[in-house]
Every structure is written in C-alpha cells, then in structure tokens.
Amino acid sequence: MAQLWGGRFTKETDQLVYNFNASISFDQKFYKQDIEGSIAHVRMLGKQGILTQEEMQTIVSCLQEILADVESGKLAITSEYEDIHSFVEANLIDRLGDTGKKLHTGRSRNDQVALDMRLYTRQQVLETDELLEQLLQVLLRIMKENTQTIMPGFTHLQKAQPITLAHHMGAYFEMFKRDRSRMHDIYERMNYCPLGSGALAGTTYPLDREYTAELLGFYGPTLNSMDGVSDRDYLIEYLSAMATIMMHLSRFSEEIIIWNSNEYKFVEIDDAYSTGSSIMPQKKNPDIAELVRGKTGRVYGALMSLLTTMKGIPLAYNKDMQEDKELSFDAIDTTKGCIALFTGMLDTMKFNKDVMRKSAAHGFTNATDAADYLVNHGVPFRDAHGIIGRIVLYCLDKQMPIDDMSLEELKQFSPVFEEDVYDAISMETCVNKRLTIGAPGEEAMKKVIAIEEAYLEKK
Ligand code: ARG
Numbered sequence: 001m002a003q004l005w006g007g008r009f010t011k012e013t014d015q016l017v018y019n020f021n022a023s024i025s026f027d028q029k030f031y032k033q034d035i036e037g038s039i040a041h042v043r044m045l046g047k048q049g050i051l052t053q054e055e056m057q058t059i060v061s062c063l064q065e066i067l068a069d070v071e072s073g074k075l076a077i078t079s080e081y082e083d084i085h086s087f088v089e090a091n092l093i094d095r096l097g098d099t100g101k102k103l104h105t106g107r108s109r110n111d112q113v114a115l116d117m118r119l120y121t122r123q124q125v126l127e128t129d130e131l132l133e134q135l136l137q138v139l140l141r142i143m144k145e146n147t148q149t150i151m152p153g154f155t156h157l158q159k160a161q162p163i164t165l166a167h168h169m170g171a172y173f174e175m176f177k178r179d180r181s182r183m184h185d186i187y188e189r190m191n192y193c194p195l196g197s198g199a200l201a202g203t204t205y206p207l208d209r210e211y212t213a214e215l216l217g218f219y220g221p222t223l224n225s226m227d228g229v230s231d232r233d234y235l236i237e238y239l240s241a242m243a244t245i246m247m248h249l250s251r252f253s254e255e256i257i258i259w260n261s262n263e264y265k266f267v268e269i270d271d272a273y274s275t276g277s278s279i280m281p282q283k284k285n286p287d288i289a290e291l292v293r294g295k296t297g298r299v300y301g302a303l304m305s306l307l308t309t310m311k312g313i314p315l316a317y318n319k320d321m322q323e324d325k326e327l328s329f330d331a332i333d334t335t336k337g338c339i340a341l342f343t344g345m346l347d348t349m350k351f352n353k354d355v356m357r358k359s360a361a362h363g364f365t366n367a368t369d370a371a372d373y374l375v376n377h378g379v380p381f382r383d384a385h386g387i388i389g390r391i392v393l394y395c396l397d398k399q400m401p402i403d404d405m406s407l408e409e410l411k412q413f414s415p416v417f418e419e420d421v422y423d424a425i426s427m428e429t430c431v432n433k434r435l436t437i438g439a440p441g442e443e444a445m446k447k448v449i450a451i452e453e454a455y456l457e458k459k
Contacts, residue, residue, distance in 0.1 A: 166440070
C-alpha cells in the first residue's frame with residue numbers, strides 16, 4: 001500500500017478498505033493527462049518563483065521521463081498505488097528525493113482529478129466528433145449516389161409515400177450533424193481549467209491560474225474553486241450527448257435489421273460485418289446492428305448512474321465522485337466503438353435498389369398523389385380521399401397497384417380520370433414533384449446535398 005497521507009494515522013488501513021477506496025485500476029487510464037497537468041503546474045510554480053528554476057526543470061524532466069517509461073512499458077502502473085496521482089508522485093519522489101516532494105505544492109488531489117477528468121473528456125469529445133464526421137462522409141456518399149433510388153417511406157412501419165434512399169439517409173445525416181454540434185457546445189462550455197482550486201478553497205500560494213490554463217489549452221481558469229473541484233456537468237452533458245448518439249444509431253440499426261430480413265431484402269450486410277449460426281447453415285445474421293442496438297442501454301445506464309451519483313452531493317468534493325470514472329470510460333469506449341463499427345457496416349452495405357423500388361410501387365405509396373390528381377381536376381379533397389380509398393380496396397382485391405388499372409376501370413370510380421393520370425401517379429412524379437426544401441424531390445435533394453457538402457468541407 002503506497003499512500004500519500006499516513007501522517008495523521010496510527011493504524012494501517014485495512015486491506016479491504018484500501019481496495020475499496022483505491023481507484024488505480026481504472027484511473028490509470030489518464031496517466032498522460034495526470035503527468036501533463038503536473039508539468040503545467042510545476043512550470044507555473046517555477047514562473048511564480050514558488051520553485052526555483054532548477055527545481056522546476058528537474059521535476060519537469062523527470063515527469064517527462066516517467067511518461068516515456070510508462071508509454072514504453074518500462075514502468076508498470078500497479079495496484080500498489082492508491083490512484084494515478086499517487087503513482088506519479090511516488091515515482092517522482094523515488095527518482096528525485098526531496099525535490100520530488102515539492103511537486104504537490106499548492107495543489108490538491110481534488111483539483112488534480114478534476115483537471116485529469118476534464119482533460120481526458122475534452123480529448124474524447126474531439127475524437128467522438130471525428131468519428132461522427134467519418135460517419136457523415138459515408139452518409140453523404142450514399143446520398144449523392146441515390147437521389148433517384150426510389151423506396152417506400154414509412155409511418156407506423158406501413159408504406160406511406162415514395163421517397164428516395166438519399167432522402168432516408170439524409171434524415172440520419174441531420175441527426176448525426178446535430179450530435180456533432182452537441183460535441184462542439186460541450187467543448188466550448190467545458191474548456192476552462194479547474195487546476196488551482198486546491199482542495200476546495202484555492203490556496204495561499206500566489207498561483208497564476210491563467211498561465212496553467214493557457215499551458216493546457218484551456219480558454220481560462222474556472223471562476224469558483226468549490227465548483228471547480230466538484231463540477232461534473234460537462235461529463236453529464238457528454239454522457240447525455242452519447243446517449244443521444246446511441247439512440248440515433250439504435251434506430252438506424254433497427255431499420256437495417258428490418259431491411260436485411262428475408263421479408264424485406266432492401267439491403268445486404270457485407271459478409272465481413274455479419275455472422276453465421278452454429279446450427280442453421282443458411283443464416284447470415286445482422287449481429288453488429290443488434291449489438292449496437294443492445295449497447296444503447298449501457299450508455300443510457302451510465303447517464304442515469306452519474307446523474308444519480310451527483311444528486312444530493314453537498315459541496316465541495318466528496319468521494320462519491322470517484323464513481324464518475326468507470327461508467328464514463330465504459331460509455332465512451334462503447335459509443336466510440338459503436339460509431340466506428342456502424343460506419344464500416346454502412347460503408348460496405350449493398351442496397352437492393354430494384355427491391356426497394358418494387359416495394360414502393362406495390363404499396364399504394366402513390367395514393368395521396370392520386371387523390372391530389374383529382375383535387376387538381378376540381379374534386380374536393382375529402383371526396384377525392386374517399387374515391388381513392390375505394391380504388392385501393394378494389395386493387396387490394398385484385399392484388400395490383402393503382403397504376404395497373406385501365407383508364408376504363410378508373411373512370412368507374414370517377415369520370416375525371418384521363419390518360420395523364422398515369423404520369424401523375426408514377427413513382428418518379430410522386431418523388432420529384434416534392435420540391436420544397438427538405439423534401440425528397442431530386443432537385444430539392446441536390447440543394448441539400450450541396451449544403452451538407454459545404455458543411456463537411458469547412459473544418
Ligand atoms: N481517486 C479520487 C477520485 O477519483 C481522487 C481524488 C481524491 N481526493 C480525496 N480527497 N480522496 O475522485
């Protein structure tokens with residue numbers, strides 16, 4: 001047991017207590033952030049004359065060595081230390097003796113852990129954003145290639161009106177684009193440095209908090225030391241944004257599972273992204289999509305868990321907050337993994353365009369347009385709706401689409417029908433007449449694609 005705080009105690013900590021309390025098994029994940037934070041702190045101490053230049057240089061170089069040794073595997077992080085902060089400080093003291101003992105001047109583990117978690121999260125927010133960008137690139141490619149690929153659009157999972165694959169993908173493009181803008185917002189709000197908050201009440205040393213903030217790439221220091229050590233809002237925001245990403249991925253996965261089923265056959269998932277059955281030789285299962293859908297629950301759980309942990313914690317730091325880590329790390333790894341795998345699956349997926357088109361043509365998806373045809377020829381909408389309803393019933397009985405009815409048959413339902421009805425209710429017309437911005441018509445879709453392209457181009 002290597003602890004930093006034995007002085008006030010007359011007994012050793014019970015081993016079970018030590019294990020229960022220790023966090024090294026998981027907070028070793030941010031060894032790099034811990035060392036970088038310490039380097040910035042020591043540089044500031046040197047600048048302020050709290051440490052001599054020589055002491056500052058010695059400690060900085062030694063911290064850099066420790067970082068290099070951890071990265072090369074020469075120095076192992078072991079459970080002998082209580083947490084990553086103790087590990088780094090103990091190793092520094094081992095190597096430097098008394099000079100090493102000066103590292104922790106004007107600092108507390110509370111502001112240290114607040115800093116480390118923030119630095120770690122900030123990096124993860126950027127990486128999540130990059131993964132989302134790659135997903136958007138794939139979506140945009142599919143959109144560009146499919147402005148004429150007609151498929152049924154659904155409501156209540158019932159065929160509703162014809163759309164295009166570009167339009168369907170475009171809906172997800174919007175969702176993941178909003179997810180990216182959430183990453184941006186979180187970054188902007190969280191990018192303030194808590195280091196220098198001390199245990200809770202700042203410190204009597206003349207620290208230059210602006211300077212450490214600048215060294216670590218923050219916009220500035222946080223403005224209240226009690227909030228500085230006990231704020232986990234940024235993590236809750238990030239978990240909430242990740243829960244939303246997972247919700248989007250889960251909806252998309254669900255659609256792919258349906259589309260990949262034998263009944264639909266709209267898509268075929270690439271062999272590299274599907275799995276077989278140990279007993280049924282014919283099977284090719286959409287396991288990746290199912291797992292993404294399933295893992296959504298884990299990320300929701302992490303959000304609920306942290307909200308619940310933070311609820312009712314009095315100011316300022318309390319050990320409850322150590323619980324923020326495992327669940328966040330798990331949610332971050334899960335979400336990032338899911339975005340990456342999903343992107344690969346989508347990029348390699350085959351779309352059966354003929355099947356999609358046939359499905360749209362055989363589901364009365366042009367019924368609204370047929371009613372509109374009558375309206376354009378003077379029939380009141382409610383009457384037109386009734387006429388087409390009766391036509392649909394007739395077609396259901398005959399098992400054919402409206403388009404296959406002869407003009408004579410159509411005229412039995414309304415004398416208004418003329419030869420031009422066939423063109424008016426063709427799948428192409430139904431889609432391409434929908435030209436308001438955001439609609440599936442090819443011209444409207446191309447305008448949106450140009451906007452999305454410009455959005456992805458600017459960094
Ligand atoms: N391992 C602790 C955490 O994750 C670090 C802070 C320890 N501070 C304390 N006063 N025990 O929150």
